[in-house]
Amino acid sequence: xxxxxxxTFHSTHSAMAAEDIFKELKLDFELIPxxxxxxxxxxxxxxxxxxxxxxxxxxxxxxxxxxDNIYMIKFTDGGKEYEKSD
Amino acid sequence: MIYLDNAATSFPKAPGVAEAxxxxxxxxxxxxxxxxxxxxxxSSRIIYQTRKLLAKxxxxxxxxxxxxxMNTTQALNIAIKGIVKPGFKVLISPYEHNSVMRxxxxxxxxxxxxxxxxKINDYDINWQHLKDQLEQKPDLLIITAASNVNGYLLxxxxxxxxxxxxxxxxxxxxAQVLGSNPVNAKDFDIICFPGHKGLLGPMGTGGLYxxxxxxxxxxxxxxxxxxxxxxxxxxxxxxxxxxxxxxxPGLAGLQVSVQFIxxxxxxxxxxxxxxxxxQLIQELAEIDGIIIHSPxxxxxxxxxxxxxxxxxxxxxxxxxxxxxxxxxxxxxHCAPAAxxxxxxxxxxxxxxxxxxxxxTPAEIDSAVKLIKDLHK
Numbered sequence: 001x002x003x004x005x006x007x008t009f010h011s012t013h014s015a016m017a018a019e020d021i022f023k024e025l026k027l028d029f030e031l032i033p034x035x036x037x038x039x040x041x042x043x044x045x046x047x048x049x050x051x052x053x054x055x056x057x058x059x060x061x062x063x064x065x066x067x068d069n070i071y072m073i074k075f076t077d078g079g080k081e082y083e084k085s086d
Numbered sequence: 087m088i089y090l091d092n093a094a095t096s097f098p099k100a101p102g103v104a105e106a107x108x109x110x111x112x113x114x115x116x117x118x119x120x121x122x123x124x125x126x127x128x129s130s131r132i133i134y135q136t137r138k139l140l141a142k143x144x145x146x147x148x149x150x151x152x153x154x155x156m157n158t159t160q161a162l163n164i165a166i167k168g169i170v171k172p173g174f175k176v177l178i179s180p181y182e183h184n185s186v187m188r189x190x191x192x193x194x195x196x197x198x199x200x201x202x203x204x205k206i207n208d209y210d211i212n213w214q215h216l217k218d219q220l221e222q223k224p225d226l227l228i229i230t231a232a233s234n235v236n237g238y239l240l241x242x243x244x245x246x247x248x249x250x251x252x253x254x255x256x257x258x259x260x261a262q263v264l265g266s267n268p269v270n271a272k273d274f275d276i277i278c279f280p281g282h283k284g285l286l287g288p289m290g291t292g293g294l295y296x297x298x299x300x301x302x303x304x305x306x307x308x309x310x311x312x313x314x315x316x317x318x319x320x321x322x323x324x325x326x327x328x329x330x331x332x333x334x335p336g337l338a339g340l341q342v343s344v345q346f347i348x349x350x351x352x353x354x355x356x357x358x359x360x361x362x363x364x365q366l367i368q369e370l371a372e373i374d375g376i377i378i379h380s381p382x383x384x385x386x387x388x389x390x391x392x393x394x395x396x397x398x399x400x401x402x403x404x405x406x407x408x409x410x411x412x413x414x415x416x417x418x419h420c421a422p423a424a425x426x427x428x429x430x431x432x433x434x435x436x437x438x439x440x441x442x443x444x445x446t447p448a449e450i451d452s453a454v455k456l457i458k459d460l461h462k
Contacts, residue, residue, distance in 0.1 A: 011312045011325045012119035013150045016134035033122045042312045044122035066150075 005048040005056055006032070006082060008039045008068040018046060018065045025059065027051070038071050038082045053085055088449045091413040092283070092442035093234050093262060093390045100286035100346035103339040107288055110338035117331055119311035132338050137324070139344040143264070143352075144295055146271035153327040154293045154337065158261040159185040161278035161294035164327055165257050166190065168302030169226055169276075172197040177224040177254075179204050179240060180427040181233040184420045186259055190228075204229075204245070206427070209238055209381050216245070220252045227254050231269065232262040235424040235438065236380040237363065237390030239267070246273050255300060262388050265347050266356040266443075275300050284355075285347060286443070287340035290333045296323060304329065355443050359389035362441035362450055366391050369454040375461045379428050379436050392428075392436035397461055400437045407437075410456050414439050 009015040015031070022029050027048065034045040048056055053072055060067055070085040089097045110132070118129035133154070141149035155161045166189045170176065176190060180203045193199050202219060205212040220227075227249045231242045246256040255275040263269060265284025269277060274297070281291025296302060307319040308329030320326055347355065364384050370376050375396040381387055395403055404416040417435040418425055425431040439453060 009312075010320070010322050011150070011310075012130050013134060013137065013324055016130060017150070031122050031127060039315075041315060043120045043314070 003051070003053075004073040005051045005053065005085075006035060006038065006071045006073060007046045007048065007056070007060070008034055008071070009042050009045065010066060010068050011042065012044075014066040015042065015044060015046065018060075018067065021059075021063045021065060022046065022048075027059075035071075035080075035082060037080075038084075039068070041068060057085070088412045088445075088452055090439040090441055090445065090449070090453060091415050092445075093237075093419075093438065093440035094415055095282045095289060096284065096286045096442050097413075098444055099288065099339065100343035102342045102346070103287060106342040107335045107339040110335045114334075114338075118334060129334055132334065132341055133332065136337050136341040136344065139341065139348060140293065140295075141271075142348060143344060144269060144271040144277065146295070148271065148295075148298070151271075151297065151323050152293055152295050153324040154291065154332055155327075156290050156333060157282075157292040158259065158278050158280040161292055162186055162257070162259060163189050164302065164305050165276045165278055165294055165296075166228070167193070167305055169255065169257070169300065170197070170199055171225075172199070174199045174225040175202065175222070176200070177202050177204065177219055177227045177249075179229045180206055181230050181235070181238060181240065181424045182228065182421070183230060183234055183259065183261065183424075184422070185261070186228055186230065187421075187423050206240075209383075209386050211241065211245070213248075216248065220249060220254060223252065224254055226257065228257045228259065230259040230262070231267065232388035232390075233421070233424050234262050234390065235419045235421050235436065236392040236428060237262075237388045237440070238381050239263070239386050239388045243270075243273055262390070266352055266359055267388065268352065271295050271297065281336065281340045281343070285340065285343050287343035288333075288336040291336040291340045294327070296327070302327065306330070350443075356389075358443050359441060360384050360387060362445050362447065363387050363389045363391060365447055365450050366439060366441065366454065369450070370457065373454075373458050373461050376457065379430055389442075390438060390440045392430070392438045394430065394433065394436050395457075395461070400433075400435060403437050403457070403460070406456060406460060407453075410452075412453050412456065414453075 032047045071082040074081040116125035137149045257276045258274045260279045264279040277295040281287035282289045310325040313320040379392040400416040407414045416437040
């Protein structure tokens, strides 16, 4: 199911490398401050719009993107929850 | 001014470098790797893109294994002190700069390491002796790619290949060659380089490539913008070796200069430098009373000419160059080991002229004419 996804990274370099690949693939994404609910590790993360969890996993693995974690955003009454992908 | 001191630092810089440095300070100015606002993103991308360009120059896909420092000396200290352990046996060339010798001499007195030198006679390596030395299994080999004193281009690839046959890690000091001679990341365990010499970038930039086979400790742990919830240094490259705010204006300039090197081609740059160096050597060789202390064969040259005079001291010669507004360097060139090898240590060193990509044959003629007139 298509939804919003947040990808976190170990380092700025890895985030930039992922940004390059996602741009090339013309994916709809944005660099955002890492949501504090999920991590305090790297200052920023990538927010993917309209993305399927399996699809993003596949893209990351295929392109050897070094990410920390992938989270699916669940919109709840008046808020957001971040569910960690396996 | 005629600038012939490119072995110390390049001048002028590549086109667009000064503008990029200035533009960063006036228009961007944000720290990198910490925040996601627009100028902070631009700063992060400058570092990322510069790393990618350097990876291309070093012929590797592992751009994250390239870490920035303020110069080659800092890179060499990180490399040497990160690897060398008490009791280590370290094999080095007799042409090493003090950026290698001083950290090693410090460790020699602190943790009892031993140093051994590769034997080189008249630019001819004693390969059998080197083989014997490698068979004694030193823990580390450190070689300069080219001498900053006289331009002697060591067969660094062949030496590294031999050392690797014996599983000995190799650190390459590429201070005098990166930007004009090929250096492939896969051939070395660590490569240390400046941004301001052959790469034609700003001072205060440099770095090291660290292969996956090597694990180093940070000599300067601190804030990296990553793994910020931990009080311990991250162990992934490049963050492991890059704490604190970097020289972003410098790296903005380096990005432009490395792009210039790649666009121009290192073979074109090397050909220009060698053409000027050969001209300099040939014209100097015709002057009575001048003794050249550099290899004559262009195949052994990286583009640095050292000489002395039978008529004048090197300080008097340097003074004459100053008065004629020609930039040169005289003395030990921070490399007493190399001068001992060349037999120029006791006399206080040599006078060094080092042409760069932007010099012209007419400038070389002017420098030689000055020396010629003094020796009439």
